[in-house]
Structure formats: structure tokens, C-alpha cells
């Protein structure tokens with residue numbers, strides 16, 4: 003496993019990190035979650051991503067349970083705030099941030115997280131209020147660094163320009179061969195200001211593994227076949243997407259790796275990406291995906307892959 007610096011922070015994060023959206027505490031049983039997390043540590047993953055809203059606290063609780071026996075300095079822990087936690091709890095007001103960080107720390111059974119991220123931008127709260135509240139969380143030692151997820155370039159710029167507040171070090175956008183929007187503005191802006199990308203759904207929720215064949219029934223035991231996890235992937239289950247993905251398989255073969263590894267290595271070719279956050283429902287997926295770190299793939303194969311997937315962005319999770 004290789005490691006990269008997270009923006010202007012002092013954190014070194016594994017190029018492949020493990021997330022918990024839809025999986026731990028929700029669609030993947032506890033014993034499998036434990037097996038995935040154990041395997042992740044075995045293969046050198048040190049970076050775990052979650053959010054208060056994943057399973058409305060359930061993902062954080064499972065992680066808190068599973069991480070409890072490990073030395074706190076042996077992993078980098080990231081969570082998020084913004085999502086709806088009850089009829090009255092949502093957003094990035096000072097009151098919410100103050101309340102939600104404590105609730106997250108309690109569920110995660112730690113006294114601090116390494117990275118506290120705004121899950122989305124809150125149009126109902128002045129940015130200054132949010133940034134001041136986040137700064138206080140850092141000053142109190144409850145979070146070491148802060149980040150955001152899916153903010154627009156203008157929103158990012160406004161935070162960068164704000165004086166006297168803790169600066170952001172990470173951006174969490176969707177990014178994959180099927181979703182390249184961050185390249186135009188978000189990545190250059192962040193790269194110029196000490197902010198790294200930690201990217202979500204780097205294999206488009208499993209679609210870029212090539213296991214979903216066009217015109218064939220969805221394989222059992224997959225996210226697309228799952229009642230509890232299957233909704234967000236639907237936007238990718240279009241024939242033109244699945245056909246294009248099959249055409250990538252010979253490129254991965256030429257590169258000497260699996261298609262999943264090829265897709266992860268493609269994301270990691272971008273130096274501003276510090277880590278690709280994978281989801282995993284089984285430990286063998288952790289093994290396969292972690293091995294994408296450090297692969298040296300001919301850039302010409304990546305160019306061919308980009309040509310085959312251009313224009314497929316549309317609905318997504």
C-alpha cells in the first residue's frame with residue numbers, strides 16, 4: 003500500500019481507503035463488516051470514511067465497535083455532518099455542528115476524528131457561521147482537520163477567502179472513469195490551495211468491475227440486487243454504460259490487472275487525489291482493490307479507456 007499526504011494537513015492516508023455508505027450498519031452484516039475492516043488493516047489501509055447520516059448513526063456505531071480495540075493513532079478516521087438525523091436535526095448551523103460532532107464521537111467511541119467534513123453545502127446557514135463552528139471544533143480538539151464534500155467551485159472559493167478560520171484540507175467528490183466533473187474546476191482550484199480529493203464511488207458502486215453484463219439479469223448478492231442498498235446504483239445500470247464498461251476489459255487485460263484495479267488506478271493517476279474511498283461487502287474485494295495502489299499502467303491505456311467512457315455521465319448515486 004502506498005500513502006499520500008492529505009492536502010496541507012499532516013495526515014498520510016492510504017491510496018485506497020475504506021468507506022461505509024450503504025454497507026456497514028445497513029446492508030452488510032456485522033461479521034462481514036468486521037472481516038472487511040480486519041482485512042483492510044492487514045493490507046495497509048489506514049483511512050476509514052463514514053458519516054453521521056449513514057444508517058442514521060448505524061455505520062458510525064458499527065465502526066466504533068470494530069475500531070475499539072485498535073490504537074487510536076493506527077488509523078485516520080473521517081466522518082461528516084449535514085445529513086438529516088431527525089425531523090429537526092440537519093445542516094451546518096453552529097448549533098448542529100456542535101451537537102453532531104459530539105454525537106459522532108460518542109458513536110465512534112473516540113475523543114477526536116482526524117477529518118470532519120461538511121457532507122454538502124448548507125444554503126440555509128451563512129458560510130461564516132459554519133466555518134466558525136468548524137474552527138471551534140478543531141480548537142476544542144474534537145477534529146484535527148476539516149473538509150467538504152460536493153461543494154461548488156464558488157462555495158469552495160468563498161471558504162478559501164474567509165480570514166481567521168481553519169482552512170479545508172480535503173474535498174470529497176464523486177470521481178471515476180464514468181464521472182469526471184471534478185476535473186474541470188474543483189481539482190485545479192483545490193490543488194492550488196492545499197486541498198486534496200478523497201473520491202467516492204471510484205468504481206461507480208461496482209459497475210466498473212464489469213460484473214453487470216448488458217442485457218443479463220443482475221447477479222445475486224450484488225449491490226444492484228440488494229433491496230437495502232440497490233437504489234443509488236440504478237442510474238448507472240443503463241445499457242450504454244454497461245456496454246462501454248465491457249469494452250474496457252481488454253484494456254485491463256493488457257495492463258495485467260483486473261478491471262476494478264484498472265479503474266482505481268485511473269483515479270489515482272491524478273496527483274490531487276489523495277485516496278480512492280472504496281466500499282466493500284466482502285474481504286476479497288478489499289484485497290483486490292487495495293492491490294490497485296502502486297500499479298504502473300501505460301497512460302495510453304488510460305487514454306483509450308477515457309475515449310470509451312466519454313459522455314456517459316448522467317444519473318448517479
Ligand SMILES: NC(=O)c1ccc[n+]([C@@H]2O[C@H](COP(=O)([O-])OP(=O)(O)OC[C@H]3O[C@@H](n4cnc5c(N)ncnc54)[C@H](OP(=O)(O)O)[C@@H]3O)[C@@H](O)[C@H]2O)c1
Nearest residue numbers: 021022023202203204205206207208211224225280281287
Ligand atoms: N460524500 C458523499 O456524498 C459520498 C457518497 C457516496 C459514497 N461516499 C463514500 O465513498 C465510499 C465508497 O462509495 P461506494 O461504496 O459507492 O464505492 P465503490 O467502491 O465505487 O463501490 C463499492 C461496491 O462495489 C462492489 N465492489 C467493490 N469491490 C469490488 C470488486 N473488486 N469486484 C466487484 N464488485 C466490487 C461492492 O458491492 P457489492 O459486492 O454489494 O456488489 C461494494 O460495496 C462510501 O462508503 C462512502 O464512505 C461518499
